[in-house]
Amino acid sequence: MASKPIVVRPIIISGPSGVGKGTLIQMLDDAHPGIFTRTGETKGNTYFYVSEPDFKSLIAESAFVEYTPSETKWQRQMRERAIIDPRYVFIKPPSFDELETRLRKRSTETDASIEKRLGRAKRELEQVDASGLYDMVLVNEDLAVSYDKLKAFVWGSSTE
Numbered sequence: 001m002a003s004k005p006i007v008v009r010p011i012i013i014s015g016p017s018g019v020g021k022g023t024l025i026q027m028l029d030d031a032h033p034g035i036f037t038r039t040g041e042t043k044g045n046t047y048f049y050v051s052e053p054d055f056k057s058l059i060a061e062s063a064f065v066e067y068t069p070s071e072t073k074w075q076r077q078m079r080e081r082a083i084i085d086p087r088y089v090f091i092k093p094p095s096f097d098e099l100e101t102r103l104r105k106r107s108t109e110t111d112a113s114i115e116k117r118l119g120r121a122k123r124e125l126e127q128v129d130a131s132g133l134y135d136m137v138l139v140n141e142d143l144a145v146s147y148d149k150l151k152a153f154v155w156g157s158s159t160e
């Protein structure tokens, strides 16, 4: 008897900069090495940063299979094309002030960069509820509670 194919549904975790995505993903990865990220996949190694002029040149050279200026638009395109069927999680901060506090405490950005990230976060947060895109919207207040909720979603079907 032929065995049933295993259907793997990727999980796309998004949310404003500084909300705690990396922290939560790291916790999942530590608990289950190799399932969520490949060994050796790290920021600054797996991702490549280019300047805006270089990015525009690459677009002109058709170097990308796909690019988009807006995350929401990209996620909508993914859904509509239905090539893969990911589950989408959006991580929200408990408040905008708390997001700012986390970004400042992390001390990885200049003030100008923090302002830019906060401006973008405001626009992203305004779109989330109306977008209807997300299978789970998780407010990352207490890290341990958030991790439990994320785990329940990843391994089960909880949408809370």
Ligand SMILES: Nc1ncnc2c1ncn2[C@@H]1O[C@H](COP(=O)(O)OP(=O)(O)OP(=O)(O)O)[C@@H](O)[C@H]1O
Pocket (backbone or CB within 6 Å): 015, 016, 017, 018, 019, 020, 021, 022, 023, 024, 102, 103, 105, 106, 140, 141, 142, 143, 144, 146
């Ligand atoms: N629930 C939480 N309560 C308090 N601080 C938190 C919580 N979750 C994460 N943090 C802290 O907030 C900061 C930002 O977290 P993190 O770097 O994971 O954000 P990110 O969403 O991955 O950001 P980016 O998209 O810029 O990489 C870190 O210093 C992290 O320790």
